[in-house]
Amino acid sequence: MTPDIPKLPLPSALLGSEVGTFTEYTVTQQMPAIARRVIAENNYPQNINDCLKQLASELPSESLSPLLHDTGVDFSDWMKYLQPFKGQRWIDVPWFLAETYFYRLILEITNYFRKSEFQGVDPFQLQKNKDLETSLDSIIPLCIQLNQWLADAQKEELNQTALIALLYFALWGNRVDLSLWSALESDGFSSRRSANANAKGERSRFDIQSQQSHILVDDAAKVTELLATKDKRIDFVIDNAGFELVCDLCLVDFLLGSGVANQVKLHLKPHPTFVSDAMIKDVLHTIDFLAASSHEDVTLFAKRSQENIASNRLVLSEDYFWTSPLAFWEIPDTLKSDLSAANLIVIKGDANYRRLLGDRHWNFTTNFADIVSYLSVPIVALRTLKSEVVAGLKPEVIQEVAKSDSDWLTNGQWGVIQLVD
Numbered sequence: 001m002t003p004d005i006p007k008l009p010l011p012s013a014l015l016g017s018e019v020g021t022f023t024e025y026t027v028t029q030q031m032p033a034i035a036r037r038v039i040a041e042n043n044y045p046q047n048i049n050d051c052l053k054q055l056a057s058e059l060p061s062e063s064l065s066p067l068l069h070d071t072g073v074d075f076s077d078w079m080k081y082l083q084p085f086k087g088q089r090w091i092d093v094p095w096f097l098a099e100t101y102f103y104r105l106i107l108e109i110t111n112y113f114r115k116s117e118f119q120g121v122d123p124f125q126l127q128k129n130k131d132l133e134t135s136l137d138s139i140i141p142l143c144i145q146l147n148q149w150l151a152d153a154q155k156e157e158l159n160q161t162a163l164i165a166l167l168y169f170a171l172w173g174n175r176v177d178l179s180l181w182s183a184l185e186s187d188g189f190s191s192r193r194s195a196n197a198n199a200k201g202e203r204s205r206f207d208i209q210s211q212q213s214h215i216l217v218d219d220a221a222k223v224t225e226l227l228a229t230k231d232k233r234i235d236f237v238i239d240n241a242g243f244e245l246v247c248d249l250c251l252v253d254f255l256l257g258s259g260v261a262n263q264v265k266l267h268l269k270p271h272p273t274f275v276s277d278a279m280i281k282d283v284l285h286t287i288d289f290l291a292a293s294s295h296e297d298v299t300l301f302a303k304r305s306q307e308n309i310a311s312n313r314l315v316l317s318e319d320y321f322w323t324s325p326l327a328f329w330e331i332p333d334t335l336k337s338d339l340s341a342a343n344l345i346v347i348k349g350d351a352n353y354r355r356l357l358g359d360r361h362w363n364f365t366t367n368f369a370d371i372v373s374y375l376s377v378p379i380v381a382l383r384t385l386k387s388e389v390v391a392g393l394k395p396e397v398i399q400e401v402a403k404s405d406s407d408w409l410t411n412g413q414w415g416v417i418q419l420v421d
């Protein structure tokens with residue numbers, strides 16, 4: 001039987017109070033900046049803006065403010081999650097809880113769940129739109145290539161090269177993370193990570209080959225072996241909207257179009273979180289946006305995606321677990337049994353990876369499979385490193401990368417494709 005928790009004793013959780021860490025930077029600098037950016041990018045009334053300002057000023061050293069008068073369906077769950085941390089400061093609670101709760105509080109403040117003119121209004125919509133629109137130059141060649149691969153797929157068994165390339169796209173698409181690299185960076189906001197990363201334009205235009213040397217664990221070939229037979233169900237735990245989502249949808253389209261999968265299920269966030277995380281409405285908007293393109297290769301891809309959704313070959317689902325502060329091994333039984341029906345689960349992005357590892361201080365060389373041992377289905381994590389959480393690295397790889405790049409753990413320039421089968 002599959003154990004419910006990692007095989008190993010759990011190390012401590014990452015905290016914002018860890019001096020000099022990226023975690024500390026996030027809670028002290030980045031989260032207040034995000035709250036202020038919500039004010040700048042929306043037209044909320046003064047009372048809402050005052051509460052957002054107050055949230056920004058409470059970070060990092062005041063205690064967590066409670067959820068009040070909240071009508072979200074996850075309200076009672078949050079009461080339970082927060083209970084052990086009542087009265088504690090933002091920097092002293094587990095970092096993953098601090099971040100997930102921060103985004104949840106923004107929704108309460110902006111009346112996202114309340115009957116009002118702001119009900120259902122995504123506070124991060126502007127950034128999501130901008131990221132998609134400015135990625136079009138990269139999306140067009142990707143769609144041209146995808147259509148070519150799919151045309152060839154009718155002839156061949158499985159084009160492994162195409163599958164590996166699309167896995168790389170899905171990996172490097174994750175470099176585009178709006179919580180740090182705002183699509184609107186030229187507006188005067190900036191972040192620590194973007195200062196030493198690259199400009200927006202470069203992020204989505206990349207050369208796959210040259211990026212291979214930046215993959216610290218590369219199980220892509222093993223993934224293609226696992227996918228050698230047809231008619232599988234493949235589930236994706238999706239991360240960001242924008243260019244990353246387009247890369248994911250291209251991979252999905254290839255899996256369905258080449259017959260590797262007969263059904264793909266996307267697991268999406270039920271409400272806005274981590275700025276750019278994708279919801280069902282973002283997937284639909286992305287496909288509609290691409291369907292309206294003047295470029296035929298893009299519209300072909302979008303039309304296929306629309307047909308796949310209509311025929312239920314591509315299923316869009318959401319669950320409040322994905323916006324909770326829980327570790328992956330605390331997954332509710334219903335969702336766990338749904339995921340167990342898949343032949344492979346693809347976990348996208350940094351925050352989902354942190355959930356997989358419980359956002360804890362694992363030794364970087366700890367065997368990944370000994371932690372991610374709690375699901376009975378093969379899992380592959382596609383993630384660029386944007387936080388000080390990782391496992392499954394070889395000591396010599398750590399030595400090498402640390403020598404060449406002192407910010408390797410957090411600057412999003414290094415990636416992993418880690419399979420547990």
Ligand SMILES: O=P(O)(O)OC[C@H]1O[C@](O)(CO)[C@@H](O)[C@@H]1O
Pocket residue numbers: 026030099174177178179180239240274348349350351352354386387
């Ligand atoms: O979009 P991704 O890849 O999940 O990255 C979001 C990441 O942003 C951060 O929250 C920092 O704010 C990460 O550390 C987090 O995991």
